[in-house]
Amino acid sequence: MPVVTVTGSVGSAGGGKGRRERLRAETTAEIKKVALALMASGGPDAITLRAIAREMGMTANAIYGYFPARDDLVTTLINDVYTALADAVDAAWEAAPVTDPAARIEAWANAFRTWALVNPQGFRLIYGDPVPGYQAPEGGPAPDAARRVCTGLTALAAAAWPHTQHLYEGSTFDWSDFDPGLLDKVRPAFPDLPPAAVALALRMWGHLHGLVSLEVYGHLRTQTTSPQKLFLEELGQLIKMLGIPRGR
Amino acid sequence: MPVVTVTGSVGSAGGGKGRRERLRAETTAEIKKVALALMASGGPDAITLRAIAREMGMTANAIYGYFPARDDLVTTLINDVYTALADAVDAAWEAAPVTDPAARIEAWANAFRTWALVNPQGFRLIYGDPVPGYQAPEGGPAPDAARRVCTGLTALAAAAWPHTQHLYEGSTFDWSDFDPGLLDKVRPAFPDLPPAAVALALRMWGHLHGLVSLEVYGHLRTQTTSPQKLFLEELGQLIKMLGIPRGR
DNA sequence: TGTACATCAGTGAACGCGCGTTCACTGATGTAC
DNA sequence: TGTACATCAGTGAACGCGCGTTCACTGATGTAC
Numbered sequence: 001m002p003v004v005t006v007t008g009s010v011g012s013a014g015g016g017k018g019r020r021e022r023l024r025a026e027t028t029a030e031i032k033k034v035a036l037a038l039m040a041s042g043g044p045d046a047i048t049l050r051a052i053a054r055e056m057g058m059t060a061n062a063i064y065g066y067f068p069a070r071d072d073l074v075t076t077l078i079n080d081v082y083t084a085l086a087d088a089v090d091a092a093w094e095a096a097p098v099t100d101p102a103a104r105i106e107a108w109a110n111a112f113r114t115w116a117l118v119n120p121q122g123f124r125l126i127y128g129d130p131v132p133g134y135q136a137p138e139g140g141p142a143p144d145a146a147r148r149v150c151t152g153l154t155a156l157a158a159a160a161w162p163h164t165q166h167l168y169e170g171s172t173f174d175w176s177d178f179d180p181g182l183l184d185k186v187r188p189a190f191p192d193l194p195p196a197a198v199a200l201a202l203r204m205w206g207h208l209h210g211l212v213s214l215e216v217y218g219h220l221r222t223q224t225t226s227p228q229k230l231f232l233e234e235l236g237q238l239i240k241m242l243g244i245p246r247g248r
Numbered sequence: 249m250p251v252v253t254v255t256g257s258v259g260s261a262g263g264g265k266g267r268r269e270r271l272r273a274e275t276t277a278e279i280k281k282v283a284l285a286l287m288a289s290g291g292p293d294a295i296t297l298r299a300i301a302r303e304m305g306m307t308a309n310a311i312y313g314y315f316p317a318r319d320d321l322v323t324t325l326i327n328d329v330y331t332a333l334a335d336a337v338d339a340a341w342e343a344a345p346v347t348d349p350a351a352r353i354e355a356w357a358n359a360f361r362t363w364a365l366v367n368p369q370g371f372r373l374i375y376g377d378p379v380p381g382y383q384a385p386e387g388g389p390a391p392d393a394a395r396r397v398c399t400g401l402t403a404l405a406a407a408a409w410p411h412t413q414h415l416y417e418g419s420t421f422d423w424s425d426f427d428p429g430l431l432d433k434v435r436p437a438f439p440d441l442p443p444a445a446v447a448l449a450l451r452m453w454g455h456l457h458g459l460v461s462l463e464v465y466g467h468l469r470t471q472t473t474s475p476q477k478l479f480l481e482e483l484g485q486l487i488k489m490l491g492i493p494r495g496r
Numbered sequence: 497t498g499t500a501c502a503t504c505a506g507t508g509a510a511c512g513c514g515c516g517t518t519c520a521c522t523g524a525t526g527t528a529c
Numbered sequence: 530t531g532t533a534c535a536t537c538a539g540t541g542a543a544c545g546c547g548c549g550t551t552c553a554c555t556g557a558t559g560t561a562c
Binding site (some may be wrong): 043044045124127128129132133146150167171172173176177178179181182199202203205206207208209210211213214217219220222223224225226229230233234237240241 | 291292293372375376377380381394398415419420421424425426427429430447450451453454455456457458459461462465467468470471472473474477478481482485489
């Protein structure tokens with residue numbers, strides 16, 4: 001029996017879902033919550049059925065009532081975490097004024113770094129080594145969220161493109177250099193964007209991912225006392241390099 | 249008994265090392281070789297005493313004659329791998345003409361990426377998640393090799409600095425922003441370099457590490473069909489941004 | 497409102513696995529006289 | 530050259546651990562008449 005006891009007085013009125021179905025959804029949610037907490041404190045390796053069950057006061061095999069096997073649980077977690085990251089950066093992007101592309105790019109990038117520092121183990125789960133023994137399902141574990149992040153990146157490049165395209169006159173990139181699945185998402189959203197801009201988006205991703213992953217994995221801390229300053233400098237130079245005017 | 253049988257006819261002349269000592273060194277080397285091979289095929293997780301012993305035709309506990317515990321073996325491996333990376337990038341740097349800073353930077357960067365792609369599991373061992381259960385010794389597992397890579401990076405920035413320093417007039421970095429241990433190595437080697445140049449070195453590291461780690465961990469492959477082209481574009485734009493003249 | 501049945505979330509014991517590590521030991525190699 | 534002893538690389542069995550997964554089961558909850 002789960003440790004969580006459901007408030008007995010929930011009105012049984014309202015459409016659809018019976019009590020059992022509700023309990024089931026709650027237990028599923030708790031399994032994921034506990035798994036994420038274990039991951040946050042012990043890293044992706046700590047996601048084991050037995051540890052989750054121990055934490056919840058159940059037996060390990062009870063989890064098989066909710067997930068057919070451990071790998072399915074991990075796949076779900078990766079999806080959830082990836083989605084949380086996509087939500088965070090999208091929200092930051094939307095919150096910055098449309099009229100100030102520099103501010104939007106900085107907001108996106110800072111949200112990316114902040115999320116990674118607050119959820120370092122989540123960052124590892126997504127971008128680092130897979131959980132030991134984990135076999136990702138066909139098509140990758142989190143195509144949707146990954147695509148969302150990637151589309152967000154393209155929006156960054158698109159915002160910069162009017163100011164920066166003159167730097168890429170002689171670019172040799174064409175559409176065949178990119179994954180068709182990526183283009184299916186990106187081209188309808190940004191019909192005027194040339195291949196060079198998509199390449200720029202991936203390069204910007206590299207810049208951000210590089211500093212952030214070095215910081216998350218502790219390699220920056222042994223070099224600089226203020227990784228944040230370094231990241232902000234990177235951002236400033238990026239904006240400058242892209243030729244985007246500041247202010248609104 | 250190790251599978252490797254030593255050629256019995258090695259002249260026992262020559263100074264010092266007795267037969268036992270030689271055998272011991274050879275077995276130690278074979279343990280490391282087998283461990284690295286296991287890592288290359290199965291990732292850092294595959295480095296287990298039992299697997300190594302199995303591969304060598306010994307029992308697992310025999311390895312305790314060479315390494316006091318598993319973590320010491322892993323520490324040694326990290327050091328070896330890190331040193332191999334440092335050797336590779338240093339050699340590429342030295343091979344390019346001193347008179348052509350752009351070529352030297354490109355050589356260093358390409359060697360970095362090539363090494364990572366040839367030794368993806370080594371890259372993970374160094375820069376990724378630690379081996380499950382691995383506890384790094386105090387002071388980090390590979391300070392020497394890490395410092396070598398870092399000094400190499402500073403050399404990159406130093407080569408670029410004469411051309412690029414005008415971009416960093418208003419830099420707010422000072423020496424207190426960096427780790428004293430890093431500066432002890434870097435400042436004597438490059439006495440004229442200001443703090444802003446060290447920050448530039450770390451940023452360049454971020455650029456390279458970002459694209460390379462995305463590629464090694466398979467995140468680029470789902471976006472672009474030619475990560476190499478992207479990397480070369482990144483390098484070209486970096487050289488351009490640094491204002492380094494091309495050609496010799 | 498009461499009874500008979502179906503559902504299904506969870507238990508508890510067990511399986512087989514690979515792991516790091518410890519222990520007492522054996523047998524070959526090297527060394528001192 | 531021969532013998533007695535020390536060294537030490539390796540064995541083989543065992544310990545205790547945590548893991549994913551399977552199995553037959555129990556007992557409470559929900560449903561149909």
